[in-house]
Amino acid sequence: MGQGAGRREPTMREVAALAKVSTKTVSRVINGLPGAGTEVTDRVRAAARTLGYRPDLTASSLRRSDRRSATIGVLFEDLSNPFDSALLRAVEDRARHSGVLVLAGSSEDDRALQRELLVSLSARRVDGVVVMAAGGHQDALHQERERGTPMVLVDRPPTFGGTDCVTTTNRDSSRDAVLRLAALGHRDIGFLGDRRTLWTSQERYTGYLEGLAQAGLTLREELVRTDLHGDAPAEAAARTLLGLARPPTALFTAQNLVTVGAMRALRARGEHRRVALIGFDDFRLADLLEPGITVVRQDVPGIGRKAAELVLARIDGDTSPPVHAVVPATLVRRGSGEIPPPTG
Amino acid sequence: MGQGAGRREPTMREVAALAKVSTKTVSRVINGLPGAGTEVTDRVRAAARTLGYRPDLTASSLRRSDRRSATIGVLFEDLSNPFDSALLRAVEDRARHSGVLVLAGSSEDDRALQRELLVSLSARRVDGVVVMAAGGHQDALHQERERGTPMVLVDRPPTFGGTDCVTTTNRDSSRDAVLRLAALGHRDIGFLGDRRTLWTSQERYTGYLEGLAQAGLTLREELVRTDLHGDAPAEAAARTLLGLARPPTALFTAQNLVTVGAMRALRARGEHRRVALIGFDDFRLADLLEPGITVVRQDVPGIGRKAAELVLARIDGDTSPPVHAVVPATLVRRGSGEIPPPTG
DNA sequence: GGTGGTTACGTCAACGATGACGTAGGAGTG
DNA sequence: CACTCCTACGTCATCGTTGACGTAACCACC
Known part of the structure; x- marks a missing residue:
């Protein structure tokens, strides 16, 4: 196989021949099974080392009763x-x-x-x-x-x-994030989410709804944007929300890249210090931005x-x-x- | 194997029995080799589908002449x-x-x-x-x-x-980065590097030296810190450099996490807008920081x-x-x- | 000193698949 | 019609390894 060299791996049979024992005995030694004397064990080990023998797990697992490939x-x-x-x-x-x-x-x-x-x-x-x-x-x-x-x-x-x-805890953590925003006095909390076919997106959206309800806030549907795949669509959606006559004062972004997109939009409008933002999923450097980004961190x-x-x-x-x-x-x-x- | 269910995968032999042909013929059909009539081919295909047969690549590659496991x-x-x-x-x-x-x-x-x-x-x-x-x-x-x-x-x-x-291009790109800093007028350019056992670290350091030489600058050894593994040690090293009586006015950080550490140190001292920084390796969000981080980006x-x-x-x-x-x-x-x- | 048990091996077949080769039957050719 | 050739199969051994089982030698014990 080696750059055309075509060297074959040594087999148990070759080890057995060199050690003058049966392949079964080699198998016993290699697998540390009982039934091999000390002298024979040494001979087999030496032969294996000499030839550079390495067991073939694929052949082994073919024959073994448990059939594990590990x-x-x-x-x-x-x-x-x-x-x-x-x-x-x-x-x-x-x-x-x-x-x-x-x-x-x-x-x-x-x-x-x-x-x-x-x-x-x-x-x-x-x-x-x-x-x-x-x-x-x-x-x-x-x-x-x-x-x-x-x-x-x-x-x-x-x-x-x-x-x-x-x-x-997609739903609960999303709800808690929204409740935290509400506790600060936010009443217009936007939601930006990933593709709706994803279960996680749905759960996080449900958590958002639960949070609103629990805080006694009513859903403003125009503040909800989903099916944002990647940061570019998320940025565009965030810009749209921020451009509304009555824009959100806080955003909950339900995914990694969506958070990034929202940050870009906030920055582009110079509003990153005025509009609150909590994202789902942590990311490296979230603490180095200004302000640092508050996130829901998964374990x-x-x-x-x-x-x-x-x-x-x-x-x-x-x-x-x-x-x-x-x-x-x-x-x-x-x-x-x-x-x-x-x-x- | 399933949750203890212990269902076995069907084998070629079982397909052969159901299709009333030899295993060799099944092999021919499955591998699309010539030598199987249309009627037999159909029968084998039907039997395979019925049983849910899936070839065992490990057994196949054991026997095949090329021995490929793909x-x-x-x-x-x-x-x-x-x-x-x-x-x-x-x-x-x-x-x-x-x-x-x-x-x-x-x-x-x-x-x-x-x-x-x-x-x-x-x-x-x-x-x-x-x-x-x-x-x-x-x-x-x-x-x-x-x-x-x-x-x-x-x-x-x-x-x-x-x-x-x-x-x-570790060496050349590092040299170019240093030359760029020098062209801006920097004469005290610090170097922060990863473990010296790594070839990439050595190359980047060599590029740094080449850059200094080519720009007619002399090496100030106290501005060089290596063996920084991870961002915490890098941050500490950067703080030390910035605290010198004659601190560097620019930093070249030779690895990802080292760059992050340096950024943290610059920020902690409020000098991230005063001290130049070029890092080796790009990272997400490098553009969202203030200022955006100039980097050498590998393909x-x-x-x-x-x-x-x-x-x-x-x-x-x-x-x-x-x-x-x-x-x-x-x-x-x-x-x-x-x-x-x-x-x- | 036979009986039973244990230890240290060996022999053989088999895991699932394919390569080498054999063969029956039909088509084509002179 | 005999011969060759081709197609469409089948048979058998084998890839590297291990499970099941056999067996010779040795020990212990009644």
Whole structure:
């Protein structure tokens, strides 16, 4: 394989020949199973070292009774997204502790691609998968789950039953954010949200509504903009809101990039010190801006670790009822969320 | 395997039995090879669909002559780091185009861990690896390469020969950044760098020295701080420099987090509009800060794509001489790098 | 001193798939 | 009609490894 060199990896048979034992004995030594004498063990070890033998896990897992590949699949929306990559890292760390490696892919919130990647993962016989479900129907995931593949959904719950899931306190934390703004005296609180097909967007919007209701505020529909995918549309939407005859005095932005877009709009209008802003999802440097951006911070490592733990447990045969773990998010005050409404 | 359900995947043999043909014929149909009549083909396809048959790539690649697993390994320092995850994404995209999936791991710049992960990857018989070499000696990588594993190093070159590598214009871009500061009239330009064991740090430092020399400036060693790992140490170092009797009027920060640390220090002292700053590596929101941060931006997707292309070509048997590809970085002016020195 | 148990091996088949090769039947050719 | 060639299958061994099982040697004990 090496730059055309075509060197083959040594096999157990070759080790066995060199050590003058059977392959079965080599297998015993390599796997540390009983039934090999000390002298033979030494001979086999020496032969393996001499030849540079390394076991072939794929052949091994083909034959073994448990059929484990010691590999799990991770299917997130976009591995270059900070949220997704932090999640991946957390899953990876937990998995490595169990000797499990991670096959990772980005599904770009595209169902066809997600299905394709799922097929690729199953062709490699991964032991289980951790998935961020693409928007819309989840037939492919459901089918895969029905086949018996251990599966944990993260960030968004399944639309089918019998499957573990880890999410954050989307609704409650959004409600709390809105209540905090209301407590400062804000009565016109705008909402900027991501694609409505996303469960998280819906939950955060619901939380926004709950917050308004609980604070005794009435919803002004013209202050709500959703389906903002990326920071550019979010910026445009924010500009529109701020240009209204009776503009919002505070904004709740329900996603990472939407927050960034809103910040750009506020800055462009020179209103970033006058209009309050709370965003969902923390981001690096949020504290270095002026004012610092108040955010709802998800416990991303916690979510990833939990998801990995769940899938590993299922792989190990845990048959307890499906779990929907909710990892609490916290509000981080940095200034932008503490701006009071203009007096008068 | 599913939550203890223990359902087995159907095999070719079962499909063959249902379609009343031999397994070899099923193999032909599944792989689209000639030698199967239309009627038989239809019967096999129907049987496969009925049973929900999915080929086992691991068994297949065990038997096949080319032994390909259609999987490559990616070993970066920290998959949750924005640079690393953007790189991973670029590699993943290019690999997917060739039907190749990615087994990813973080080596945390730890040689022992990197070696361990390398062993795990080889146990799974990956076709090749893309590696960000951990600092210090590269014996493990060298050995793996000697065994014939196709390998491409990214970000940092190998200390051994015969191996492809993709890096950016560390030295030249650093020199240009320093020259730009000098052209504005800066004569006291500080350097803040990451761990000196890293090749990139050394290169960027060399570029700094070249820039000083070319601008006719003499090095003031007390303005150089290296081995800053993370933003906290960088912030402390920047504070020290700014507190000198004759402080720098401009800073060149040679890494992502070091730039962040320097910004914090400048802000804490209220000097972020007076002291010029150019950082190596772009980061999100650099444009939203005040002033915007001027940076040397690497073409991360370009680096990742190139690395993937190289390793895939080697896997396909390309035996041309090893390549050291250098992907150019560009200077992005946002304000902080255009601050002139105080007059007088 | 036979019986039973344990230890240290070996032999064989099988995991799921494919490469090498065999073969029956039909088409084409002289 | 005999011969060749091709197509469409099937048979068998094998990839690297391990589970099931066999067996020879040795020890202990009644």
